[in-house]
Amino acid sequence: MLRVGLLGAGRIGRVHAQAIAAHPKSQLCAVSDAVADAAESLASEYGAAVRSSGEIIADPSIDAILIATPTDTHSDLIETATQAGKAVLCEKPVDLSLERALACKSVAEASGQPVMVGFNRRFDPSFSSLKSAVDNGEIGAPEMLALTSFDPAPPPVSYIKVSGGLFRDMMIHDFDMANYLMGQLPQQISAVGSSLVDPAIGAAGDVDTAVVTMTYADGRIAVIKNSRRATYGYDQRIELLGSGGLLQAKNILENAVVKSTADGVTGAKPTYFFLERYLPAYRAEWDAFVQAALSGAAMPVTLDDGVAALAMAEAATRSAQSGRPVGMDEVLKPVAK
Amino acid sequence: MLRVGLLGAGRIGRVHAQAIAAHPKSQLCAVSDAVADAAESLASEYGAAVRSSGEIIADPSIDAILIATPTDTHSDLIETATQAGKAVLCEKPVDLSLERALACKSVAEASGQPVMVGFNRRFDPSFSSLKSAVDNGEIGAPEMLALTSFDPAPPPVSYIKVSGGLFRDMMIHDFDMANYLMGQLPQQISAVGSSLVDPAIGAAGDVDTAVVTMTYADGRIAVIKNSRRATYGYDQRIELLGSGGLLQAKNILENAVVKSTADGVTGAKPTYFFLERYLPAYRAEWDAFVQAALSGAAMPVTLDDGVAALAMAEAATRSAQSGRPVGMDEVLKPVAK
Amino acid sequence: MLRVGLLGAGRIGRVHAQAIAAHPKSQLCAVSDAVADAAESLASEYGAAVRSSGEIIADPSIDAILIATPTDTHSDLIETATQAGKAVLCEKPVDLSLERALACKSVAEASGQPVMVGFNRRFDPSFSSLKSAVDNGEIGAPEMLALTSFDPAPPPVSYIKVSGGLFRDMMIHDFDMANYLMGQLPQQISAVGSSLVDPAIGAAGDVDTAVVTMTYADGRIAVIKNSRRATYGYDQRIELLGSGGLLQAKNILENAVVKSTADGVTGAKPTYFFLERYLPAYRAEWDAFVQAALSGAAMPVTLDDGVAALAMAEAATRSAQSGRPVGMDEVLKPVAK
Amino acid sequence: MLRVGLLGAGRIGRVHAQAIAAHPKSQLCAVSDAVADAAESLASEYGAAVRSSGEIIADPSIDAILIATPTDTHSDLIETATQAGKAVLCEKPVDLSLERALACKSVAEASGQPVMVGFNRRFDPSFSSLKSAVDNGEIGAPEMLALTSFDPAPPPVSYIKVSGGLFRDMMIHDFDMANYLMGQLPQQISAVGSSLVDPAIGAAGDVDTAVVTMTYADGRIAVIKNSRRATYGYDQRIELLGSGGLLQAKNILENAVVKSTADGVTGAKPTYFFLERYLPAYRAEWDAFVQAALSGAAMPVTLDDGVAALAMAEAATRSAQSGRPVGMDEVLKPVAK
Incomplete structure (x- = not known):
């Protein structure tokens, strides 16, 4: 006990x-x-x-x-x-x-x-099942990873101000997921971000919409899309293209009901936000x-994983601010002993 | 030529x-x-x-x-x-x-x-692909067949009056599909029908909503659902349960666009009616x-197939009218030479 | 407390x-x-x-x-x-x-x-959500109900022998679901059943594959399909056609991972059996x-609901054995005070 | 005529x-x-x-x-x-x-x-339907576009050598699709590319796997993923996140058959390659x-559209080669009169 x-x-x-x-x-x-x-x-x-x-x-x-x-x-x-x-x-x-x-x-x-x-998120049943499929070689060698993480609505600006910014607060989950699935750190990170959802977020010096591209020493590529607002709910998806196929983790829906009427065929929205989505x-x-x-x-x-994701968030933040790709060594070397 | x-x-x-x-x-x-x-x-x-x-x-x-x-x-x-x-x-x-x-x-x-x-319908790419899967043994021995055929809207009552009734006019396609997939005639047919869509159809002596259950000499079962009205379009589906799995032919949709909003996740309706659905x-x-x-x-x-489906429609019509199951021999024997 | x-x-x-x-x-x-x-x-x-x-x-x-x-x-x-x-x-x-x-x-x-x-099952989130949609008039007047309940594998024959038979033991859930969704008892029940899954079940006097058709006083129709074996898992689905559209409750899947390879696009199976499927x-x-x-x-x-489903199971059992439709009054009258 | x-x-x-x-x-x-x-x-x-x-x-x-x-x-x-x-x-x-x-x-x-x-591709029924939904304001203001285009298999290296490279030969369709959907040229383009599919493509100086990020003057973002090989077929998808929701154009499948067995639930692959996929x-x-x-x-x-896509391909090519973002003005100004 x-x-x-x-x-x-x-x-x-x-x-x-x-x-x-x-x-x-x-x-x-x-x-x-x-x-x-x-x-x-x-x-x-x-x-x-x-x-x-x-x-x-x-x-x-x-x-x-x-x-x-x-x-x-x-x-x-x-x-x-x-x-x-x-x-x-x-x-x-x-x-x-x-x-x-x-x-x-x-x-x-x-x-x-x-x-x-x-x-x-490493313990989400769908994501860990996807990881197992990768490890079992079910899609051959992984080549291109794409992560989509959209929150249903932005947090209050008061929270944004102390959050460390989208890359450290929100995308850090995606950085860790990339490490989990790709099995190594990227070599270089290139980030773009905008404030499209709420001007107050931009005024606070942060972004609410961002895309990050990461390249690996062996040529593989990962791309992460984040938005602070998806009106249809919490959008959490993974796509990994390999030499032998594609793995996707799709959204978990609120229920399994589908309604067909003259207006179309409508199913449920994704489960609302992280407490429900990630309860298991x-x-x-x-x-x-x-x-x-x-x-x-x-x-x-481990703490190594925590530090790695944080270093990637640091690189992404610098890239978004400077408008140029940032190498991971540029971030890690100065702080290494 | x-x-x-x-x-x-x-x-x-x-x-x-x-x-x-x-x-x-x-x-x-x-x-x-x-x-x-x-x-x-x-x-x-x-x-x-x-x-x-x-x-x-x-x-x-x-x-x-x-x-x-x-x-x-x-x-x-x-x-x-x-x-x-x-x-x-x-x-x-x-x-x-x-x-x-x-x-x-x-x-x-x-x-x-x-x-x-x-x-x-035997030549529909999805249905013939399903048939091939059955013939290849991909679901083992077929056990229970379910056919769903809903028209988007009923024809004029003037047409209904000369149509021979729902079983001969509309469900005859499903009878033939059952023969195509099950590879033999049923032994007995049990039908129920109602006029729920348009009272004028009932007044004309026909039904617009019907369910037919068919049993085979070897114990297999097939069930057919028909309705003259599905507000969301032309609904044409097949399900076949076998000892090794299930085969389904789902609807063909008008396009592949999906919209997610606060109202739900909405895709396109099935293609509208038989000319578009069955063009290929x-x-x-x-x-x-x-x-x-x-x-x-x-x-x-062949004409044998045409006669078989017609005999099944005849049996279903009699069953719906009499309220009891009708054996195929009861329909076929009197007309056989 | x-x-x-x-x-x-x-x-x-x-x-x-x-x-x-x-x-x-x-x-x-x-x-x-x-x-x-x-x-x-x-x-x-x-x-x-x-x-x-x-x-x-x-x-x-x-x-x-x-x-x-x-x-x-x-x-x-x-x-x-x-x-x-x-x-x-x-x-x-x-x-x-x-x-x-x-x-x-x-x-x-x-x-x-x-x-x-x-x-x-009345408390399953998808089924109760479907029921709410019906009650809200989202598909107009209900006309035709179709319930699909397949177990992943049959129970031991020792259990079958004391179970009261498929209609009382397994389909009783579907009878209650029909009452829940249609809001009234059927007038007449017509059942067919076979032993296709395991000959020992047939030898024990029971069936393992069955289709039941129920008609209501107002002309509506319900059909139930049961099988004791679906190799792909526990198949639990509802379809309800109304004057304004169709409601479907689809299966709950083990996870949300989809794999695309040269062999096709493969998703997870339904959750395995009732403890997992119906935990919520x-x-x-x-x-x-x-x-x-x-x-x-x-x-x-209530107990009324329990008795109603049991009476429907009784009617279905008699219909399957006699080969003719059985009216609910035929079952209920003799036992009424 | x-x-x-x-x-x-x-x-x-x-x-x-x-x-x-x-x-x-x-x-x-x-x-x-x-x-x-x-x-x-x-x-x-x-x-x-x-x-x-x-x-x-x-x-x-x-x-x-x-x-x-x-x-x-x-x-x-x-x-x-x-x-x-x-x-x-x-x-x-x-x-x-x-x-x-x-x-x-x-x-x-x-x-x-x-x-x-x-x-x-502008005339593909799904893509033009998605475009109409955008124009109708069905997802509010577009914010983030994601295009996925994977070919089933790479062309011969002899073709690669005269193709002008992946960005001009293959991704040019995606550049035009971005213009079609976003309604304006991007301001800046950032590209990364690798040769992961076939070393001979890399030896010929081209890439077979690439991600391009584009930013617009108003802060919107678009990202394009290309691969010369998807073993499951021709993968052609669009996702557009707006202030009011998400629009997706999913793949067109070879047929509508789904097979459920102990191995999972398997549907058809996307239609094979552009002649079949884009016939309509x-x-x-x-x-x-x-x-x-x-x-x-x-x-x-128009030719303007053709020139615009070509200029974007030029910018992407330069970005991938130089490792830095390339502004559209950098490409367009020197050639403008």
């Missing part, structure tokens, strides 16, 4: 609390949040204690820490939790600063404690963490 | 004229129609002569006769045309009377001339006739 | 136990099963007590009884539980004997306690029961 | 010959080809004369010239044909040299004769040309 302390009782913290409680081998023991009411409400629902994050991390009866706090606290919490001997699952992104994330990784590695980064993924992610934490096996997603 | 006389210049006659003219090995030489203008107009379009049906049949330079006249003339024309040494393609149904159709078959067979009945089938049907007529090979659809 | 006793710790009992435990307003207090180990194992997993069914029903601290025992015990347990003042959710079918089910209904009604029958339905069913039990509102599925 | 001379009797010439002959208002009068046998064979099939291209252009009884010769002859033939007073339909691309194409355009414009460039488009293209030529209305696709 894994005894878990949850740091952060917001929207994503609640999703994790449910997964922790539902898992036969984990127990939600303590919850912290800067907003006392949020912590109280969540803790009482699951019979957990409310405590500060410091107390939870210091408690020797706690085995694992789930970090679901604001991004700017992630690195510090990973460091103190691993130094306190805890296994850690931290929500993405590790940090908005690549340099800070790399420093955090050094500290965590020195502690010897396992850290998993919450790239939940969050469950499977937690299960993978519990299995690894209890068995001592390697974490399926 | 097959020199062809076309009897009937109505809607279906025009479809055939186009196929005859477009085929590299057939030539439309003469056209007849009770309505002089219709014959004139069609003949002038293709550079053919206008003549009476009797003249066309008697003309020794004509090799083949295509009969696209009203149903009550079919048997007589088949008989005189085959006795005049012509190859014949006759539109379905052969006749409204099973007895008359059987008599016609005897006369035609005595002539030694080949006769094909126009069950065009009419072309392939004519090609099959030309090939057989020129080579002397057996016709791919 | 609803305190629940669960009678029956088999496969379906375990599904219900999970739903009871996961619901914020119900608690699994006690479990009984003829097989002591099964009860022990399930009870310990959820911290419930193991007791006999008699003890559970007699316990005044228990509010509701969930009956998931073999069918031949259902009526007795419904009677004793309602007489002991419990709310009851009983798995389908109520009984194999229509007469016994009607007697049970009288006793339960006299007790004044609410009883819900476990027709879980079982959850929603339990929630509906809890809501009604706690609020005193009418149960959404 | 439009009297037509066809220059070029190769594969694409034969497609056009069929369309010319089948159209009620055009007549194929004369055919030329450098390969005498090809011209003879095609001409005899349609009862046309075999003559040199010079003779055909000089013949005053010929109204229109269809140019289906190798690309390096296009500009010269357009010039002489328009100067001889003919209406011209010329296959794409106008030329491999942007400068030469612009000079040709000047000559043709001076002649006052109408010239249409053969971007057949070639017919509609020819009809549009005939209508415009006979009525004097403006051609629906």
Whole structure:
């Protein structure tokens, strides 16, 4: 039985609390949040204690820490939790600063404690099934990857302002998915972005519509499309062309009803937003963490993965701003020891 | 080169004229129609002569006769045309009377001339591809067949009155399709029908909505659904469950555009009605006739097939009227020699 | 909080136990099963007590009884539980004997306690969404219903022998779905059935492949197709043609991955069997029961519904055996008081 | 009646010959080809004369010239044909040299004769239906366009060597489609390309796999994916995200049969290659040309369109070679007068 302390009782913290409680081998023991009411409400629902994050991390009866706090606290919490001997699952992104994330990784590695980064999409049943098909050689050698990720509606501009920008906040999932499916880092990244959805996003210095092209040392190509608004719902698709065929992961629909009338043949929209769309993924992610934490096996997603995606987001941000392709070495070399 | 006389210049006659003219090995030489203008107009379009049906049949330079006249003339024309040494393609149904159709078959067979009945759906690319899959054993032994045929809108009641009723006029295509796919006649037929679409159809003694269940000597089952109205278009589908899987022929859509909005995900409707839906089938049907007529090979659809479908329509009509299952022997024995 | 006793710790009992435990307003207090180990194992997993069914029903601290025992015990347990003042959710079918089910209904009604029958499919998100669309008039007046229910593989013949036959055991779900969607009982039922899947099923006097046609007083028609074997999985589909269009509930697929290769374009199979396919339905069913039990509102599925479906199964069984249509009054009148 | 001379009797010439002959208002009068046998064979099939291209252009009884010769002859033939007073339909691309194409355009414009460039895809029923939906505002303001064009297999390297490269030979269709749908030229083009399919293509200095990103003055974005090999067939898809929804044009499949077995649910592949896929488009293209030529209305696709697509191909080629984005003004200014 894994005894878990949850740091952060917001929207994503609640999703994790449910997964922790539902898992036969984990127990939600303590919850912290800067907003006392949020912590109280969540803790009482699951019979957990409310405590500060410091107390939870210091408690020797706690085995694992789930970090679901604001991004700017992630690195510090990973460091103190691993130094306190805890296994850690931290929500993405590790940090908005690549340099800070790399420093955090050094500290965590020195502690010897396992850290998993919450790239939940790797655990989506369709995406992991697609990955298996690739690994089984069902489409031969992968050649061209295309990821489509459209949110149903943009977040408030107040959130945009502290988000680190679309590439670090939203596309970071796609960068990790590219690494997961292509099995290596790209060599070069070329990004274009615009503010078409909400002028306030542009005024805040961010983009809401973007396309990123990535090239690999062996000539393969990946392209990512992001938009902050798809009026029909949460659009999450993958296409991978290989020497032997094409794999696609299509959208998950709200239901399987189709209506045919004089106006056409109409089916349901994609499931609305990430909590519903990726619920099975969050469950499977937690299960993978519990299995690894209890068995001592390697974490399926590591701080290396978190740093890699962050470096790609950094390169994309620079490319969109400068209007030229940015090599990954240009981003990684200056911060490497 | 097959020199062809076309009897009937109505809607279906025009479809055939186009196929005859477009085929590299057939030539439309003469056209007849009770309505002089219709014959004139069609003949002038293709550079053919206008003549009476009797003249066309008697003309020794004509090799083949295509009969696209009203149903009550079919048997007589088949008989005189085959006795005049012509190859014949006759539109379905052969006749409204099973007895008359059987008599016609005897006369035609005595002539030694080949006769094909126009069950065009056998030549639809999807349906013939499904048939090939069955014959290749791709779903093992067929067990349960389900045919769905909905017209977009009912014909005028004046047509209904001379049509012979839904089972002979509309479902006859499905009876033939069942024979094509199941490879044998059913043993027993059970039919129910209602007038739900247009009360005038009911007042005329016919039904517009019907379900027919057929059982085979070896225990297999087939079910046919017909409606005279589907507001979304012409619905033409096949499902065949076998010991090793399921084969479905889905609808052909007007185009491949899909629109996703806040109202749902909407695709195109099925192609509107039989001329558009079965255009490739009419072309392939004519090609099959030309090939057989020129080579002397057996016709791919025969008067036997036309009589079989008519006998099934007769059984279904009796079942719907009597409220009890009707054996095929009950229909066939009294008319057999 | 609803305190629940669960009678029956088999496969379906375990599904219900999970739903009871996961619901914020119900608690699994006690479990009984003829097989002591099964009860022990399930009870310990959820911290419930193991007791006999008699003890559970007699316990005044228990509010509701969930009956998931073999069918031949259902009526007795419904009677004793309602007489002991419990709310009851009983798995389908109520009984194999229509007469016994009607007697049970009288006793339960006299007790004044609410009883819900476990027709879980009414709570499937796609099916209930289709029902809402019908009720909203989205396809005008319903005219022709077609239900397809194929199991992936037949149960053991030992089960078949005590099942009451395909119409009572398997098609009873479809009979209830027809009632749910058509809003009234049919007037007449016509059934055909064969043993094509497994000769041992035929030898046991049952069928494994069946088609049932039902006609309604107002002329509407419904048709049900059942097979005990679909090699591609659990096939559960609905089609309802109305005066204004068609509604279809398609299969739920294992995942959303599609692979295109030289062999074709291949997607996932339907989810395998009822536990996975109807998991959300079982959850929603339990929630509906809890809501009604706690609020005193009418149960959404009643013993009347259970008896109606059983009477239809009885009529279908007689029709398949006699080879003629059977009127619902023929089945219902002799057993009515 | 439009009297037509066809220059070029190769594969694409034969497609056009069929369309010319089948159209009620055009007549194929004369055919030329450098390969005498090809011209003879095609001409005899349609009862046309075999003559040199010079003779055909000089013949005053010929109204229109269809140019289906190798690309390096296009500009010269357009010039002489328009100067001889003919209406011209010329296959794409106008030329491999942007400068030469612009000079040709000047000559043709001076002649006052109408010239249409053969971007057949604009006439594909699905693509033109998608365009209508955009124009009708069905998805609000277009924001992000994604075009996918994969050939089933690469052409011989001998063809690659004279093709002008993937961007001018293959992606030129996608450049025109972007112009058609976005309604304006992009501001900047960024291209990456690799030789992954066939090393001989790379050795010939070309790429077989490429992604191009285009940005517009108003911030909109378009992305094009091309591959010379998709083992499952000819993959031709469009996606356009707008402020109010998404429009997709999906592939046209060989047939509508779907097979469900233990191996999955398999449908047909896309129609194989452009002659079959775009047959209706070639017919509609020819009809549009005939209508415009006979009525004097403006051609629906002009030399301006041909030059625009060629300029985009030029920009993409330079971008792929230099590794930096290329502005359209950089390409267009030096050649502008």
